Amino acid sequence: MELEVRHLRALCAIADAGSLHRAARQLGVAQPTLSTQLARIEQALGGPLFVRERTGCRPTPLGRTVLGRARPLLADMSTLVREARAAAAGGDSRLRVGSTASRALAGWLRRLRRPGLEPTLQMDVSANALLRRVTEGQLDVAFVHEVEGSALHIPEGLRVRVLVEREPQFVMLPADHPAAARPVVRLADLAEDRWMVDPTVDGEWDGVHRMLRAVGLNPRVLHGDYHTAASLVATGEVVTVCQPSSQSRPDMAVRRLFGDPLGVRLLLAARTRAELDAVFPALEDAYWEVARQSTAYREWLEGGGVRTPPRCPAAAKGGGRVEFVRAR
Numbered sequence: 001m002e003l004e005v006r007h008l009r010a011l012c013a014i015a016d017a018g019s020l021h022r023a024a025r026q027l028g029v030a031q032p033t034l035s036t037q038l039a040r041i042e043q044a045l046g047g048p049l050f051v052r053e054r055t056g057c058r059p060t061p062l063g064r065t066v067l068g069r070a071r072p073l074l075a076d077m078s079t080l081v082r083e084a085r086a087a088a089a090g091g092d093s094r095l096r097v098g099s100t101a102s103r104a105l106a107g108w109l110r111r112l113r114r115p116g117l118e119p120t121l122q123m124d125v126s127a128n129a130l131l132r133r134v135t136e137g138q139l140d141v142a143f144v145h146e147v148e149g150s151a152l153h154i155p156e157g158l159r160v161r162v163l164v165e166r167e168p169q170f171v172m173l174p175a176d177h178p179a180a181a182r183p184v185v186r187l188a189d190l191a192e193d194r195w196m197v198d199p200t201v202d203g204e205w206d207g208v209h210r211m212l213r214a215v216g217l218n219p220r221v222l223h224g225d226y227h228t229a230a231s232l233v234a235t236g237e238v239v240t241v242c243q244p245s246s247q248s249r250p251d252m253a254v255r256r257l258f259g260d261p262l263g264v265r266l267l268l269a270a271r272t273r274a275e276l277d278a279v280f281p282a283l284e285d286a287y288w289e290v291a292r293q294s295t296a297y298r299e300w301l302e303g304g305g306v307r308t309p310p311r312c313p314a315a316a317k318g319g320g321r322v323e324f325v326r327a328r
Helices: 005-017 020-027 031-045 061-088 105-112 127-135 204-214 226-234 273-293 295-302 313-318
Strands: 050-053 056-059 094-099 118-123 141-147 159-168 170-174 195-197 221-223 240-242 252-257 263-270 323-325
Touching (some): 005 020, 005 031, 005 127, 020 127, 056 061, 061 127, 094 127, 105 118, 105 273, 127 141, 127 263, 141 204, 159 273, 170 226, 195 226, 226 240, 226 252, 252 295, 273 295
Parallel strands (some): 094 118, 094 141, 195 221
Antiparallel strands (some): 050 056, 141 263, 159 263, 159 323, 170 240, 170 252
């Protein structure tokens, strides 16, 4: 068997996801299919590339060597394709943006658009998948969130800048729920409610589960995406965590959770600092624009909530913005 680009992508996906199951889901294939493909790749290369463990899999020394060569090859291939397409289109300049869900997206894209530059957008519930696409050259930048307690797999070579160190997650509940009458809701007030969680969002179910378990709750849980959750909240079926920039409606209320028990870190990733510098100010402006539009979030901020990342010596040249890079 000859090694192909798709084989290299599969190996990188397994390494980034940390398990065959998660990698198969991100690649859109069945796990047995990916397992069979990995076995053929290992046979072609002459040895095991991953150690299979109960909690997942990790690269062997041979696997680390292969991955170290595969990643730059994938990035070069993606660059070749991108440049060829741009040349075929007459040199049209496009900025390829990836993002998890955020109300700041519309304002960000609007600010980025200008003559000669047209941003495109790829949405994905998996922050890890978006980061991998930036590394492979399929995206130029990615705006993602990292759920507290569930660290993302930051690929080697990426530069990552922190937009918000800890964004508190609020709760969305029916407008006629008794707890909606108060500006701050305790988890105990929601003990009898069904919760809806999107298990495909990296770290979300683990974060919500930890939050509820910490106060002794084990509620009924339904699985569904953001749109389904909002619909069911409006009809009184469920409650769900939500971004603080979400806005209340006549049929649903957005409220702060007492003690801010769950948070996420908001990150912007690119391959170079120049790419970060080119788009970060527009994202920052768009984010705080929608933050101010949300009554609950604005009140939280005015009450002493932390708006920006803490200043640190390593970020002194970045205007106080925390930035880190996974070196090769």
